[in-house]
Amino acid sequence: QVQLVESGGGLVQAGGSLRLSCAASGLILSNYNMAWFRQTPGKEREFVARITNGGGVTNYADSVKGRFTISKDNAKSTVYLQMNSLKPEDTAVYYCAARWGGGSIWPGEYTYWGQGTQVTVSS
Numbered sequence: 001q002v003q004l005v006e007s008g009g010g011l012v013q014a015g016g017s018l019r020l021s022c023a024a025s026g027l028i029l030s031n032y033n034m035a036w037f038r039q040t041p042g043k044e045r046e047f048v049a050r051i052t053n054g055g056g057v058t059n060y061a062d063s064v065k066g067r068f069t070i071s072k073d074n075a076k077s078t079v080y081l082q083m084n085s086l087k088p089e090d091t092a093v094y095y096c097a098a099r100w101g102g103g104s105i106w107p108g109e110y111t112y113w114g115q116g117t118q119v120t121v122s123s
Contacts, residue, residue: 002026002112004096009117012086016121020081022096022114030054030074033103035110036081038092038119045095047105049081059103064090086121093118 008020020036035050049060049070058070069082079096094117097110104110 002098004098004112004114006094006096006114006117009094009119011120011122014086014088014121014123016086017082017084018086018119020083020094020096020117020119022079022081024077024079024096024098027098027112029072029077029079029098032098032100034070034072034079035097035099035103035105036070036079037095037097037107038090039095039116040092045107047107048094050103050105051079052103057103059105061105083119086119088121088123091119091121 003025005023033053036048037045038048039045047061051058051070051072055072067085072079096114098112099110
């Protein structure tokens with residue numbers, strides 16, 4: 001049974017940093033492309049960042065480029081999202097997702113999802 005469990009969310013002031021973690025079980029992380037998405041009430045789930053199965057290629061949404069960094073540790077079966085210079089508009093529930101095959105920015109193409117972790121950035 002595949003499980004993705006996010007942690008590391010919380011309340012932070014604008015300009016601060018947080019590191020989200022996504023612990024994966026029931027799958028071999030090196031076989032999966034991984035991504036982070038985020039969602040606010042009443043809005044579609046939006047792409048934040050993705051990383052290929054081997055970890056060699058990353059992509060970011062324009063809104064987070066230069067501030068967020070996605071990484072993975074296949075040995076620890078964990079994916080991370082380092083978020084720096086946080087802004088109030090980064091406030092959302094952040095989700096980790098896994099996909100077999102090529103990478104994608106579309107949430108509908110991801111098979112496995114975590115339960116989400118809340119990030120709140122105060123101004």
